Amino acid sequence: VNSGIGVLSLIWGLVTLLPGISVMVRRVHDSDKSGWLVLLGYVLMLACGIGTILLLVLALLKSTPGENKYGSANA
16 A cells, blocks of 8 residues: 555655756856756765755745846846
8 A cells, every 4th residue: 555655755756856957957047157067966966975965055046136147046
């Protein structure tokens, strides 16, 4: 009975993975950092768990006001 919940959780995780990554890359671009840092965070999270801290720090960075090399932070 519980295996159905596990399968649904796996499907939900896979469906929301790509949109989650794209939102995080947009957030990192707003703070004028490279989106490749998000990939590094996910790789480190899978390898040793420290990537979670990196992703949290990247998510909490203050946005660059106005324009940056990735475009407007308010768009």
